[in-house]
Amino acid sequence: MAEAIVSAVLEQLTSIIAEGIQQEVKLVVGVEKEVKKLRSNLEDIEAVLVDAEERQVKEKAQIEGAEDAGVPKKKVCFFFPSSCFSFKQVSLRRDIAMKIKDVTENLDGIAKQKDMYTFNRIRSVEKSERVQSTSFVDVFEICGRVEEKSILVPKLCENSEQQLPIISIVGMGGIGKTILAQFAYNDDKVINSFDKRMWVCVSEHFDEYRIATAIIEALEDSPSNLAELDSLLRHINRSIVGKKFFLVLDDVWNEDYKKLEPLYHCLKNGLHGSKILITTRKESVARMMGSIDIINVKELPDEECWLLFRRLAFFGMPQVECQKFEEIGRQILSKCKGLPLAVKTIGSLLRFKKHREEWQSILESELWKLEEFEKDIFQPLLLSYNDLPSMIKRCFIYCAIFPKDYNIRRKYLIQLWMAQGYLKGEGNDVMEIIGQNYFDYLASRSFFQEFKKDDKNNIFKCKMHYLVHDFAQFLCKNECLHKEVNGLNEPIINSSYHEQVCHLIVTINEEDSFPNSVFSLRRMRSFLYNFEDSQVQLTPNILPKLFDELTSLKALSIGPSWRHEHVIEDIPKEVRKLIHLRYLNLSFLRIRKLPEALCGLYNLQILDINQCRELEELPQGIGKLIKLRHLENYGTTSLRNIPIGIQRLTNLRILREFVLSGGGGNGDKACSLEGLKYLDLFEELYIRGLGNISDVNEAKRSKIKNQKNLLHLTLDFRKDEGERRNEDDEALLEILQPSLNLEKLRLDKYRGNTILPNWMMSLTNLSHLTFRNCVNCTHLPSLGKLPSLESLSIWAMKSVKRVSNEFLGIESDGTSSSFTFFPKLKTLTFQNMDEWEEWDYETTRNGEEEGDITIMPSLISLSIHSCSKLKALPNHLDQNTTLKKDISRCPLLRYR
Template sequence: MAEGIAFDLVKGVLGKLGSTLWDEIGLLRSFKNDADDLRSNFSAIQAVLLDAEERSSAGKESHALRDWLRKLKDAAYDADDLLDEIRTQAALRQQQYPEVLNQHQPAGKVREFLSRANPMHLKFKRKMAHRMKELREKIGKIAKQRHDFGLAEAGPLRQAEFKRPETFSIVDEKTIVGRDDDKEKIVKLLLETSSDHDVSIIPIVGLGGLGKTTLAQLAFNDGQVTGQQRFDLRAWVCVSTDFDMKMIAKPVISAAGENCALDNSDAVASCLVSIFSQKRFLLVLDDVWNEDQERWEKLKVLFKDGKQGSKILVTTRSEKVAEIMKTVEPHRVKGLSDDDCWTLFKRRAFKEGEENDYPSLVEIGKQIVKKCGGLPLAANALGSMMRFKSRTEDAWSAIRDSEIWRLEKEETILPSLKLSYIQMPSALKQCFAYCSIFPKDYEIDKDDLIRQWIALGFISSHETWTSMEDIGNEYLNDLLWMSFLQDVWEYYRKGTTCRMHDLVHDLAQSVAREEVAVIGAEESTRIPESCRYVSIYSRFTPQLVSSTVMQRLRALQFRESGSPTMNFYSEAKWLRLLDLHDSKISMLPSSISKLKLLRYLNLSENSIQELPESITSLCNLQTLNLSGCQKIRTLPKFLGRLTNLRNLDLSDCSSLTIPDSISNLQNLYALNLSSCENVISLEPICHLKNLHYLNLSDLMFMETLPKSIESLQNLRTLNLSNCISLLSLPSSLCDLKNLHDLNLSRLKSLVTLPESIGSLQNLRILNVSECSSLESLPLSSSDLQHLEKLDIRGCKKLCELPKMIQKLTKLRVLLNNECSELKGMPRGISKLVSLQELSVFVVGKQDRVEHCASISELEHLKLVGELEIKGLENVTSPVDAKAANLIEKNLRSLKLKWNVLSAEEGMDSTVLPAEEIETVLENLQPHQKLEELEIEGYGGGKFPSWMMNRIGSCLPNLVKIKLENMPGCSSLPPLGQLPFLKALTIRNMPAVTNLGVDKFPALMRLNLSSMPVLREWVTVLTVDDEEGRRERVPIFPCLTQLYLKECPKLRPEPCLPPSVLHMGISRTSSENLSLIFERAMPLGDGDGDGDGDGDAAVSPQPPPNKGLRSLQIGGCQQLTCLPESLRSLTSLQRLIISDCEDLERIEDWFGELSDLRSLIIQGCSSLRYLPAHKMTALKRLHIDGYPLLFDADGRKYPYKEQASSSSHVEESSPKEEEEKKIG
C-alpha cells in the first residue's frame, strides 16, 4: 500500500532478515554478505522513512520523492517475496525429510543434509543467490538516493503512545448527541399514513459524516416502529454504489424468511413482488447514489402493491436523488452545534472529569472542534486521536495549527480524518488501508478481518506470550475507538461484524492509492499494474486481471463472481490470500498447490465435495474456511501436513467425516465444528495443545465430552450451545485453567454443572441460558473471581443464585430474565461493585428464603439499562425501599411488580398495610432519564407524588407506561403531563371510572383492558381560543393504535379519536360494540347532540377522520350479526373476527366495504351466512371450521372451492392467522 505504509513494510522485512530461523535452516548462509547489506540499507532507509511519509501525507512531497517511495515499496515487496520463498522452500524440504528433524539433529547437520540431499535444492540456491544480488544492488541504489531529499533521521522510538480505554461502555457508545428532534420527526413520518400514496418514500438528505445512517437506525429501531406488528416486514439495505434489484433482494428476502434463487432476475422480481404485496413494510435504503430516474421507476414497480402505510426511508447525500425518489418532503440533516461536537470530542479525548484538570487544553480543544464543520464523525475521530496525545499545550496546539487544515480540499477527504490518519500509530496504517478492499457499506466479519491481516503479514508476534490474534484484536479495537471502523449493532449489543463509514472508506482508498482495487458489478476497468490487493464483485473474466497484475498480487477476493480460470493458479505465485466465498465452484483444482505462499483460503458456501490431496503441500496455509460446504464428505488423508494451519472452519459441513490426522495440526488456534453432524469422536481434537477457540455447538448427537478434554490447556473459548443430547459435563472440563468464555446455553437435559467449576479462575463469561432443567449453580461458582458476565436467562428450574455471590467482584452483567423459580437474591449482592446490568432483582420472603437479600442491597449498585424488581410484596419496611436508591440509577426501563397471589397468601405474616405499601412505591422513585415504566400488582389506594402532581418534572422523558392489577386505585395519574408519552397500557384497574381530560400530545398506542366500570373517555375538548371563539381540540391527536378488552361500559365522547388507524375490541357486548362504532367518526355539522346553538358556535371542526385501516373483534358473546354502524368504516382494509360464538350471519351491506382486502374469521361456530359474492375487492380469505356455512341461495357454502376458483382471493393458513388473533 502507499501513503504512510512503507515504514511498516520495511520494518517487516527487517524483522524477517533478523530472524534466527535462517541460522537454523542455513539457507542464508551462502549469501550472508548480501543479507547483511540488505539489513544495513533497509535500516538506513527506515531512519528517514517517517519524515518522507509525513511529507507525503501532508501533500508536501515532490514528484521525485513520491517516485522514490514507490520504488522503495516495490523493492520491499520483492524482498519480502524472496525471503518468504526461501523460507517456504526450507519448510517443504523439512516436510520431505521429516526424519532429519525428528532426530533433533544439530543445526549444522541439518544444513549439511539439506545442501546435498537433492540437486534441485542446489539449483534453487543458485537462483536465490542471483535474485539476492539483484535485490541488494536495487536497495543499495535506493538507499543512496535518500540523501537527495534532505530527509531528517528519526530517533529509535517514534511510536505514538496510544491509550484507548480498556473497555467500551455500551451506554456511551449508543449515546447520540443533538439528534432527538430529528429522530422524533422521522419516527412521526414513519407512523403517519398518507392518503395520497400507499407507499411513502422519505429521503434523509445531508453531507457525508452528518449521521444520516445513525438517524435512520434510531428511527428504524424505535419502539413505536418495531412494536405491535406496526409493520409486517422491516428490512435494511446498504445500497451505496450498487443500485439494482438483486442487491436489494438479498436482505429483504432474508428479513421475510423466504427462499429465492438470486441468479434469475425474473424469479427475484416475482419473489419481491410477492413479499411486498399486501404487507405494510418498512424498507431502509441506506446511502443511495443512483441519479438515474428510469432505474428507480423500474425498481419502484416491485413495491407498488404494499399496504397503505408502507414506508421507504432513503439516506443520501444527493438532493437530486431525494427529488427523484421522494413522495414527501425530504428531511434535511444539519450539522451539530459546536457545543454538541464538543460533547462528542470531550467524551473521546478525556477520561470522565479529566478535562477539569486541563482548562488550557479545553480551550484549544474547543478551537479544534470548530474545524469539524458540525460532523459527528469528525468530532469522534479527532477526539479519539487526542486521547493519545500528550497533555501539553504544544502538542494540542500543533494539531490545531496543522497545515492539513489549510490544504486545498480533496473532493471527498475530510481534513479532520486525514489529520487523524497521519497521527495514527504506524502499526495500524497497513491494517486500515487494506480495509478499502471491501466495497462501501460492506459488513466485515471482525475475526475474519484479523485473519486476513495476519495472512498478509500486517501483524507479527514478537512477544511469545502474545498471540497474533490478540494483537489483531487490539488493532481492531483501536480502529473502532478512533471511529475508523464502526460496530454493527445487533439487538442493542455489539455484534461480530463492523463496517466503514463511506467518508472513512474514501480516506482508505486515498492512502492505499492504486495498490487496492475493488471491481464492482458494473465496472469493466482493467486493474492497474501497481495493484497488489484485489476484490472482484462481478463476473470474472481473464481480461479483468492481466498476467502482469496476477504475478504481483498478494490478496484476491472473488465474491459471488464465479470461479477463476485454471491458469490463474500458476500465475499468482506471490498470493497470500485467496477468497472464493460463494463462487459457485464444485471442484478445487490440484494446481492450487502452485500457490506456495498462500496463507488464507476461503472456500465457504460452495458445492465442493472433496479437496485435492495436493492442498496439503501448502505449508504456509494458516486459515482454511470450508463453512457451509454441505456436500464435502472427506478431508485430505494427510491434512496433518498443514503444520502452520491456525484457523480451520468446518461449520455446517453436515456430511463431513473428520479424519484422525487432524490431531497433527499442532499449531491450530481456532477450530469450528458447529453443526458437523457426523462428528463421532472428539479424541483426536483433544491432542490439539495450542487450541484457543473450539466451537462444538449444534452437535445434536454428541452425548458426552471426553475426559481428555482437560489436555486443551490453552483453550480460551468453548462453545457447546444446543448440544441437546449432552446430559452431563465431565469434571475434567474444569481443568481448563485458561478458559475465558464458556457457552453452555440450550443444553436442555443438563441438570447440574460440575462441582469444581469454580476452579476456572480465568473465566470471564459463563452462559447457561435456556438450560431448562438446570436446578442450581454449584457453590464453587462463587470462586469465579474474574467472571464478568453470567447469563442464566430462561433457566426455569433454577431456584437460587450462589450464596457467596458477593465474591464475584468483577461481575458486570447478570442476565436472569425468565427464571420463574428464583425466590430471591443472595445476601451480599450489594458488594458486586462492578455490576452495571441486572435484569431482575427478586425480593425474597425473609422467613422462607434463607440468606435472602433485602431490596436495600440495591443501594450502591451502579445499574444502567433495564431493571425489573419482583416480589415487592416481600418488602418489610418502606425504609428499605428508600435505601434502594433508584433515583440515582441511570435506568432506561424499570418494572416494579408485586405478586398479588403471594400477598394474599401471606396476609397473616409480613405483608405491609396499604398505607405502608404506598410509602414503598413513593420511595422507589426512579431517575429522571427513565423512558419506560411498568407497575404491576400495586396494592395501594393512591399513586406516589412523583407520579401525580410532580410527574412532569420527575419523569419528563417517559415514553412508555404500563399500569396493571391495581384494585385499590380509583383514579389515574395525570399522564397527559408527559410530553413524550407514546404508549400507554392500563389493565385490570377495576375501580377506575374515567381517563381524565388531560391532553396526550404524543400518545400513539393505547391499550385498555379489564376495566369494568370505566365509562368516561373524553376524546375532544371544547375550549376558547385567544379571540374568545370556542374550538374543538382533540385530546389524542397522534393516537393510531387502540385496543379495548373487557371494557363493557366505555364510551368515547364525542367520538373515537380521529387519528386511530388500527383497533382491536374484545369481550364486550353487542350493544356496546354498536355504540362505539356509531361514534367512529367525529361530529359534523348538523350531527350534534341536540344542542344546536352550542354546536353552531364551535369552530373549526376537529381534523377529519382518515378511517380505520384494520379492526379486530373478538370474544363478543350474544353478537348475532355485525352492527350496522360498521358500514361507516369505508377505509377498512383488514378485518379479523374471532371467538364470537353467537355470530350467525354477516349482512349483505358488508360488500359495501370496498377497500377491504383481508377477512379472517375464526371460532365463530354459529356462522351460517357470508355474502362472499359481494366482497369483490377481497384478496385474502380465511374461515376456520364452518360445516354449516351457506351461500346466498341457501346452498352449503364451499368457500374453499370459491377461493381456489376466484383469482382475487388467496386462502391463508390457520397457523399464520392464529398468531394475530386477539384474546
C-alpha cells in the same frame, strides 16, 4: 502504507534471527554481514517513510523515484511487494546469500535517493510503546441534527395524498445523511407507524438484483433463491400486499430513472402511507426519483459541532484541563467546517493527546492544506491515520478488502490479521488479545462505527463509514479489493493494477461465473468468498485449480452459509500445496471427512469447520499442525471423536467442541477426556459424550479446573449406546469442577437425581446458567445465593413438580442468613416443564413481612413456555407490573 510494509519486513527479518533460522544461514560465508546491512538499509528507509507518506498525498510525490528529476525510477515493491513480502524457502543456502545480497544492493540505491527528496527522519508515533486496549465513545447518540430530525420524522409518519412518496436527504459526503436516516429509521414513532421496515445500502453501483434480493430478505426474514430480476420483482409485488412499509435506500448515486422504475412500480402494491427515503450526495438524483420532499443537510451548527467535539476530545479529562484546551480546541474545530465525520475523527484523535504542544501540532499541520480527493474529510482522516502505530496502520488498510456497508465481524477480522502476520506478541501477550487491543484502538479513533454489542457490552460487529472506506482504498493502492462478479464476460481485475492485488474478496451473483483471471493473481495472500452477499456459492470444480495456482495464500475462505444449498462435499488433495496458509474457512460445507493432505499445512493457525454437520472425522495427522491456534468446530454434530494427536497442539487456544467416543470407530486413536490437560484453552468449550466415560478417574486426570482462561463451559452427558446409572453422572459432575473464573455453564442430558455439586456455589463469577433435559431431577438446585447470576434457563426438567424454598437457598426451617436472593438475575426462563404444578415460597406464609426478604430485585424478563400444569406465579412476580412477561402454552396459569 509504505512505512507499514517496511515495518513488516523488519519484523520478519527479526523473527528469522530470533527463531534461530540464521544458524543455517551463517554457514554461508558473508551472509551474516549482508543480513545486518539489509536491516540497516531498511531501518534507514523506514525512518523517512512517515514524511514520505504525508508528502505523497500532499504533493503526489512517489518514493519509488521521480522521472521529472531525471532519476531512473526504482520500485521498492520489486524486492518486497507491499504487504505480500515473505521470506520464501529456498533449496540451497547459496541462493539465500545471493538473494539477500541482490536485495541489499538495490536498497542501497533507494536509501541514497532519500537525500535527493529531502525527506525528514520521523519515527512512527508510539513506535516503541505497547498498544493498550482503550475505551471508546459510540457517537450514535450524540449526533445532533435536532432540527432535521424534527422535520423528517413527522414527514415519514404522516399520510400523504401521493401514492408511495419518496423523501430525499441530500448533502455532501461526511455531512451525516446516513446517521440522520438511521435516527429516523429507529425512532419509536416511525417503528409504530409501519408494518415493515427495510434498509438497503445502494452505493455507486445501482444493482437492481441485489436491491430486490435485500428487500425480500428484509420482508420475509429469509433469503430468496430466485435467479431472475423479474421473478424477484413479482415476488416483492405479492409480498407487500396489505403491508404498510418503510424503505430506506442509502447512498444512491445513479441518475438513470430506467433502473429505478421497475423497482418503484413493484412497490406500489403496499398499503397507502408507505414511504421511501433515499440519501444521496446529488440533488439531481433526488429530482430524478421524483421526491416530494428534499431535506438539504447543511454543515452542523457551531454549537452542535462543539458538543460532539467536546464529548470526544475531552473524554475523561478533568474540567480544569478542559478549560485550558478550549480555545485551541475551537481553532482546530473550525478546520472541520461543520462536517460531523471530520469532527468525530479529529475529536477522537485529540482525546489521546494530553499536551498542548500536541494539539498545536495538529492545528498547524500542513495536511489541512490538502486540496485533493474529498477535500474536507481526507485531511482529518490522514492526520488520524498518521498518528497510528505502524502495525495498526497495516490492520486498518487491510479493512479496504471488505465491500462498502459490510458488517465486519470483529473476530473474523482479527483472525485475518493473524493470518497476515500483523499481530506480533510481546512477552506473554497472545495474538488474540493483541488483535482485540488493535481493534479497540481503531474503534476509539472512530475508524469504525455502527457497533453491535453482546451482553457484556463487547463489540462483535461494526461497519466503516463509506468515506473512511474510500480513504483506506486510497491508501492501499488496489492491494485490497472487493469485486462483484455478475458474469463470465466481466473482467474481475483491471489490467492496469493486476500486479498490485494481494487481498481479494469476491461476491458472485451468477452460476458458473467464477472468473479465470483470479487464477493468474499469483501474489495473492487473501482470497475470501463473500458468502453473505453472494447469490450463488463456489462450485467444487474450481477448487483444484484454485489450490494449484494460488500457492502463496495465507487466508482462504470458501465456506458458504446457511442461506445456500451446500454443494462442496470433498476437499481436493491439492490443498497440500498451500503451505503458507494460516487461515482456512470451510464452514457449512457438506464434507464427511477432511483429507490427510491438510495436515501438511504446517503454518495453519486457524481452521474453521463450524456447522459442517456431516463431518464425521478429523484427519489422524492433525497433531502435525503444530501452529494451530483455533479449531472452530461448533455445530459439527456428526463428529465421532477428536483424534489423539490433538494433545500435541500446545499452541491451541480455541476448541469449540470436544467429542468423546462411545468405543466404536477409532478406539485408541481417539483422544480421551484426559487429553485436555495438555491444552490451554480460551473462551468456550463444549464437551459432548460424557456419558461414554466408563472410568471417572479419566475425568480427574483431565484437570479441567486448571483451564483458567476457559470462561464458557457446556457439559453434555449424552451416551452413544445403552443406559447409564444416575449416580455415575452425579459422581462425574462432582469431579468436573471448572475454574473459578467461569462465567457461563450449561448442563445437558444430565441423568443424575440432583444437581448441586460442592463446587457450584463457589462460582462467584457465574453470570449465565442453563439446565437442559435433566429429566431425573425432582428439585431445582439452590441457586439464589449465586452473587453474579444474570441469566437462568431451565428446559425440560420433566420430573420437577414444585419450586419452593430450596430454589432460593433458604434453610429448611424457613430462615436464612441472607435476605436477598438472586440479587443480579435479569432474565429467567422455564420451558417444557411437563409436571410442574406449584411455584411458591413458605417464607411468606410463616408470618414474615414482605420487606424482610428480597427476591430477584433486578429481574427484567420472565419467560414461561409449555408448562401445562403450572397454576400460578409467586406474589413477588405476579405483582411486579414492570416485569416483562412472555408466557405461552400454559393453559392453567393465571397471572396479572
